[in-house]
Amino acid sequence: MAKKIAEPTQTPRERAILVGVDLIGDPGLLPLEDSLAELALLADTAEVEVLGEVTQRLDKPNPDTFIGSGKVEEIKMLVEETQADLVIFDTELSPRHQRELEERFGEQVRVIDRTALILDIFARHASTREGILQVELAYYEYRLPRLTRVWTHLARQTGGGGGRTGSTGGVGLRGPGETQLEVDRREIRRRIARLKEELEKVRAHRQRYREQRRRSNIPIVALVGYTNAGKSTLLNSLARAEVYVADQLFATLDPTTRRVELPAGHTVLFTDTVGFIQKLPTQLIAAFRATLEEITEADLLVHVLDVTHPNAWEQWKAVQQTLLDIGCENIPTITALNKVDRISDTEAIRKALGQFTSSVAISAKTGEGLPNLLREVENILFENFAPVTVYIPYREGQLIAQFHEFGKVEESQPFGEYIKIKGSLPGRLLNAYRPYLKRPTPAKSEV
Structure with a gap:
């Protein structure tokens, strides 16, 4: 009698209880309920099944367990009732808090925080x-x-x-x-x-590669935005690329660069970068320095914003804060309000566009608005001039000559070991002059 071959079984998903804390006087970027909903999406991306949520409002964290002792007991009972494997906190826990909580919940239950969960997702998606x-x-x-x-x-x-x-x-x-x-x-x-x-x-190696691209005089446009805002879909539509796209958080981690031709015939390089998120772990910002430099070295940023998301404004602020943290505040930016194909109210779209100085309504999925986006990119990089005052060392003769050739010089005079040039430059050249925007301190002999 033949034996029946067992069907292959899937690895069972870990089961988790989510914990959110509302600290009085220290509000998060998102309301507590929305932040927990985002944490649930992160858990699903990490293939963790969410069994329940627990919240608490606190004046200040408990020095031992972060949350109150009564809430610890409530979670412990819920863990035992549901047979959960994990307790995931929506805020970063100190090592002491993590150890104390694991002791209270028992050896079979792991306690992790949002940072550890995001690290797990990154480990799954790094290729x-x-x-x-x-x-x-x-x-x-x-x-x-x-x-x-x-x-x-x-x-x-x-x-x-x-x-x-x-x-x-x-x-x-x-x-x-x-x-x-x-x-x-x-x-x-x-x-x-x-x-x-x-x-x-x-x-x-990346720096040498970027220098080669600079010598080709092809401007670089970096796509930035909250995770799952549609950056990879946009790059695929603009460049007919095949960047991996999935309806999940952090689907792509590694930067992808493609050539795109603008309406007037200019060629630019579009780079898709890792998505941002509120409470982005500082360890990731530091570790991904080489990748994030693709953003800091760009001539123009296109901030892709999912305009249909209920927390779109908060997501925009989270991205802007991260850009500020990595030193991108002086790079020209276009806000691309994505997924407008899901909005039937044209007045709502018009109102949203009015909130940003340079914005375009698009649908990366259907292609709606993409010609307008490319025209705006072309205007900023090749037609619009931005006023600047720079202090360039005399040894940088190529930059000095480039300013005179492609920019509009209003004033040029010696400044110690530098030459001070006041004028305006096309957007595609601004990034090369950014290191020289700060007025240098004159040597003692010049004072």
Whole structure:
């Protein structure tokens, strides 16, 4: 009698309880309910099933458990009732809070925060060597102060085995009086240093590549926006590209660059970058420095905004804050109000356009408004001139000559070891002169 072959089974999804805290005097960018809804989307992207939500309003965090002791007991009962594996907090927990909560909830329940959840999603979606290195660095820097267990947990995370951690090798022997925890911490620090060295090589390679693009005089347009706003769909529509698109958060992590021809025949490079989100972990901003430089080095930003989202304005502010944090406040920006194909009220669209100084209504999916967007890109990069005053070192003769050739010079005079030029430049050249906007301090001999 033939045996029946068992059907392959899917790995069961982890099950989680979400916890949101409303701190009085420290309101988040989104209302608590909306922030928890976003956390639920993050959990779904990480293939975690949400079983319930718990919220609390606090004057200040509890020094031991962040939330009140009564709320801890309430969550513990809910975890036991639902047999949840995870408790996910919508705010970043300190190592102490995390340890205390895990002790209260029991050994079988893991406590993580929004940062750890986003790191998990990034680890799932990183596909290039650069992306994997960046995520691994962020993971280790987040994990180091929270290290309480033996090294084997991290060995599994990085694909090692038998006491090894991927490419780092074994943890080695302990010295006299040295605890296993100290050995583990030293090994993580060593791994962090190696990852930073490798990423610095990536950064240098990207910088050389960008310099080659600059020499070709082709302007760079960076697509920025909240995660899932439609940046990749827009790049696909503009460049007939095949960038991976999915209706989920952080579907793409690695930058993709494509050539696009503008209406008057000019060629520009459009770059799709990693999406932003409120409470974006600082570890990710630091680890993704090489990738984010694609934004800081751009000649123009197109901020793609999902105008149909109920928290569109808050998402816009979250992106603007991140751009400010990475030093992009002086780059010209167009706001592309995306997904207008879902809006039948033309007056609502007109009103939304009026909230931004340079905006275009588009649908990346249907192509509506894309010719207008490309015309606006062309106007800013090649036709509109922006007033600037720059202080250029005499050794940068090429930049000085370029200003005189393509810009409009109103005033040019010596300023110590620099030449001060006041005038205006086309948008495509502004980025090259940004390092020279600040007035230098004259040498003592010049005072």
